[in-house]
Amino acid sequence: MRINTNLSLACAAGTLALTLGATSSAWAEGKSLTMCWAAWDPANALVELDKDFTKETGIEMKHEFVPWTSYADHFINLLNSHSSECDLIIGDSQWLGGAAENKWYIKLNEFFDKNKISMDVFVPASVLAYAEWPKGTPNYWGLPAMADAVGWTYRKDWFAKPELRAEFKAKYNRELEPPKTWDELLEVSKFFTGKEIDGKKVYGSYIFTERGSEGITMGVTNAMYNYGFDYMDPKEPYHMDGFVNSAGAAKGMDVYKELFDCCQPPGLTNAYMQEGLDAFKSGQVAMQMNWYAFFPGLSKDPNVGGDKIGFFVNPAGPAGRWTQLGGQGLSVVAASKDIEDSLLYVKWFAQPAVQQKWTDLGGASASVAVLESDAFKKSADYAPSFVESMDIMKDFWAEPLYIPLLLDMQNRVHDYVVANKGTSQQALDALVKDWKKVFKQEGKNPS
Amino acid sequence: MSGTNVTPTLVDGMAMRTAAPVARRLRGLSDRSIAWLFILPTMLLLLAINIFPLIWAIRLSFTGFMANLPAPAAFIGIDNYVDILTDEDLWANFQITAHFVFWTIALQVLIGLGLALLINQKFRGHSFWTTVILLPMMLSPAVVGNFWTLLFQPQIGPFNYLIGFFTGIAPSSFTMIGSVALAPWTVVLVNTWMWTPYVMLICLAGLRSIPDYIYEAAEVDRASPLRQFWSITLPMVLPFLMLAVLFQAIQSFVMFDMVNLLTSGGPGSTTELVSITLKRAAFEKWETGYASALAVILFVTIFGAANVYVRALNWVKQQ
Numbered sequence: 216m217r218i219n220t221n222l223s224l225a226c227a228a229g230t231l232a233l234t235l236g237a238t239s240s241a242w243a244e245g246k247s248l249t250m251c252w253a254a255w256d257p258a259n260a261l262v263e264l265d266k267d268f269t270k271e272t273g274i275e276m277k278h279e280f281v282p283w284t285s286y287a288d289h290f291i292n293l294l295n296s297h298s299s300e301c302d303l304i305i306g307d308s309q310w311l312g313g314a315a316e317n318k319w320y321i322k323l324n325e326f327f328d329k330n331k332i333s334m335d336v337f338v339p340a341s342v343l344a345y346a347e348w349p350k351g352t353p354n355y356w357g358l359p360a361m362a363d364a365v366g367w368t369y370r371k372d373w374f375a376k377p378e379l380r381a382e383f384k385a386k387y388n389r390e391l392e393p394p395k396t397w398d399e400l401l402e403v404s405k406f407f408t409g410k411e412i413d414g415k416k417v418y419g420s421y422i423f424t425e426r427g428s429e430g431i432t433m434g435v436t437n438a439m440y441n442y443g444f445d446y447m448d449p450k451e452p453y454h455m456d457g458f459v460n461s462a463g464a465a466k467g468m469d470v471y472k473e474l475f476d477c478c479q480p481p482g483l484t485n486a487y488m489q490e491g492l493d494a495f496k497s498g499q500v501a502m503q504m505n506w507y508a509f510f511p512g513l514s515k516d517p518n519v520g521g522d523k524i525g526f527f528v529n530p531a532g533p534a535g536r537w538t539q540l541g542g543q544g545l546s547v548v549a550a551s552k553d554i555e556d557s558l559l560y561v562k563w564f565a566q567p568a569v570q571q572k573w574t575d576l577g578g579a580s581a582s583v584a585v586l587e588s589d590a591f592k593k594s595a596d597y598a599p600s601f602v603e604s605m606d607i608m609k610d611f612w613a614e615p616l617y618i619p620l621l622l623d624m625q626n627r628v629h630d631y632v633v634a635n636k637g638t639s640q641q642a643l644d645a646l647v648k649d650w651k652k653v654f655k656q657e658g659k660n661p662s
Numbered sequence: 663m664s665g666t667n668v669t670p671t672l673v674d675g676m677a678m679r680t681a682a683p684v685a686r687r688l689r690g691l692s693d694r695s696i697a698w699l700f701i702l703p704t705m706l707l708l709l710a711i712n713i714f715p716l717i718w719a720i721r722l723s724f725t726g727f728m729a730n731l732p733a734p735a736a737f738i739g740i741d742n743y744v745d746i747l748t749d750e751d752l753w754a755n756f757q758i759t760a761h762f763v764f765w766t767i768a769l770q771v772l773i774g775l776g777l778a779l780l781i782n783q784k785f786r787g788h789s790f791w792t793t794v795i796l797l798p799m800m801l802s803p804a805v806v807g808n809f810w811t812l813l814f815q816p817q818i819g820p821f822n823y824l825i826g827f828f829t830g831i832a833p834s835s836f837t838m839i840g841s842v843a844l845a846p847w848t849v850v851l852v853n854t855w856m857w858t859p860y861v862m863l864i865c866l867a868g869l870r871s872i873p874d875y876i877y878e879a880a881e882v883d884r885a886s887p888l889r890q891f892w893s894i895t896l897p898m899v900l901p902f903l904m905l906a907v908l909f910q911a912i913q914s915f916v917m918f919d920m921v922n923l924l925t926s927g928g929p930g931s932t933t934e935l936v937s938i939t940l941k942r943a944a945f946e947k948w949e950t951g952y953a954s955a956l957a958v959i960l961f962v963t964i965f966g967a968a969n970v971y972v973r974a975l976n977w978v979k980q981q
Contacts, residue, residue: 313730416834483840485925616728618947626931629928630931633842633930634928635930
C-alpha cells in the first residue's frame, strides 16, 4: 500500500511536471502575433475568437484591420516589401498566385502533414480558392478562413403584400416569389421599380457597379457565369477566345446591363457593398446583391431585418447556376519574425471546435462539418442559401498579375454596362486582348 | 594694410565674421566659389528630388519593369511608347483631358475676368465679397471632391433639388456624376467653381496695376466705357490673364484628386483624365515601365506647350 502510495505520488508528480513543462513551453508570456485583415463585421468576431487563443497559449493577438477600399493596396505593398508587420494574414483569394510565386506566404504542406490537418474537411471550392496554388494541385499556401459568396436579400414583407402578389400574378401568371433564374430576376425587378411602397418610390434591385477596385466585376460575373462565361478552355490553359467572349458570356453581360438600366436606384453608378446595404436598409430596393458576410448584420437590422428580410441564392441561367466566390484564406507571412507561433495559431484555428465557435461568433467557417450540421442550417434564415452557395462558387483569376486582369475587366464592363460604350461582344473581345497582353507580361502563352 | 579703405570682398566679409580656422580656409576661396558653396545644397536637393527621378523615369520607360514583382527591369526598347501612341483608349482619354482643360479655362477666364471687373469697383462690403469669392480655392481638392459628390446626390443632394425646383424636373430622375452626358460637364463645373477665384485674383492684380491717368485721359477724349475696356483694360490685363491661363492649363492638365474623388473617371471612362490613367497604370496595375513612358509623354507635352505659350506671352508683353 505504501509502495502503491509512493508510486501514485511519483506518478502524480511526474504528470504534474510533464503538464507544467508542456504548458510552459506553450504558455508564452509577453509574446504577441499580429493578424491582418479587412475592417468589417467578421473582423470583430475574430477579435472575440482570438481571446481564446490567448487564453490557451498566452500569446497576445494584435489586429490590424484596414478598410476594404485600401485593403488590397495596403497589404500587397506590405507583403511585396517583405514587411514583418503582419505575422498572419487573412488575404484575398486572388492574391494567392502572387503570394506563392513571390514567396510572400509560407507553404503549408509539410506543416499540414505533420499536424494531420486535412483539406478534405473543408468545402472543395474554398480549398481551391483560398489554399491552392497552382490551382488544382495539392500545394497549400493557406487555410480556408472566411467563406463567402455573393447572395441576394429581398424584402419578404413587400413580397407578401396581397395587392402586389395579385398584381404580379395577373401580369406574369405566376406567384411573386424570390427569383430562381435571371429572367425571373429581371421580371421581379421591373415589377417593383417605380412602385410606391410605404409612401416611397422604390426600385427593383441593387447590383454592384463600382469601378475603381473590383465591384462591377464581382457583380457581373454572377450573370455571366450562368450564361456561359468561363475564364479559359478547361482543356487548354490560358486559351480564352470563345470562352471569355463567347456569345453566352456577352448575353450574360447584356442581362446585367438590362438590370442596371431598368431597376438600379438613380446615382448608384459607382457603388459597391456599403451602398447596397444603405439602399436596402433605407427601403429603396426590393432586392439586393451583396456578400453573405453582411447578412448576419442585416438579418438583425431593426428596420429591415427579422421577418422583413429573406435571402436567396444567385439565380440560375441557361448555362447553369454559379455564384461569385468571395472570402479569404488564413496564411502565414514569410517575413514574420515569429513563424513558429504563427503556425501554432493556424493549427489552433483549424480545430473543429474553433471552426464551430468562429461561425457561432459571426465568422464563416468553410468546414464541411460546420456547414452541413442541422444546427447551422437552422441557425439563421440565410444559412440554407449560404450552404447552397458554397457548392456553386467560382472565383476570379488568382494569377500573380491578377490586379491588371481585374482592372481591365472593371474598365471594359463599366464602359459597357454603365457608360453604354459599344456592345457587350466588343467589350469582351477587347477584354480578351487586354488579358492576353497581361499574360504575355507574366510569361504565359495565352491564345 | 589697416590704413586702406578698400571695401572688403564678400569672402573677406564672411571671413571676418567666422571663426579663425574656418576663416583661413574661406580666404582661399573666390566669390564665385562661395556662391557655389551656398547654392550647392539646393542644387543637390533639386538633383535628388527632381532631376534624378526624371532621369530614372526616362530609363524605366524603356523597360517592362513592374514595381510589385521581384523581377529586374528588362529593356524592351520603345515598346511602351508604341503601346501608348497606338492605344485608342488612351487617345480617347487625351481627348477627355483636352475637353476638360479647354472648357475649364474658357469658363474660368470669362467668369474670373467678370468677377475681377466687378470687385474692382468701389462698393460697400467689397473686401467681404472678395474673401467670400476666394473661399473655394482655399479648400483642399479632396474636400471639394467629396463635398460636391454629396451635393450631386440624386435623392438628397441640394443641386438636383435646385434644378428640380427651377425646371420642374424630378430631382431623382437624373444624376450628374453617373450620367455619360452630364459627368464630363460636372467635372468642368466643379473645377471652374474651385479655381475661378484664382483667375479673378490675378486679373484683379492686373486691373489694379493700370494707372488711373490713362482712364482720365480716355474720358477727356470722350471714350465710351466699352471703348475704354477694349482699348485700355483688356490689352493691359492681357499679360496677367495669359499668365493665369498658363497656370490653370497646367493645373487642369495634371488634375487628379478632385476628379478622382468626384467620379473616379467614370461612368465608364467618360471622365478618365490622363492623370487618372497614369495613376492606375503606376499604382494599381503596377506597370511601372509603361507608366513612366506615359509620364514622359505628358511631361514633354506640358513642357513643350508651356514653352510655346511663354514665347507668345512675351510677344504680347512686348506689344
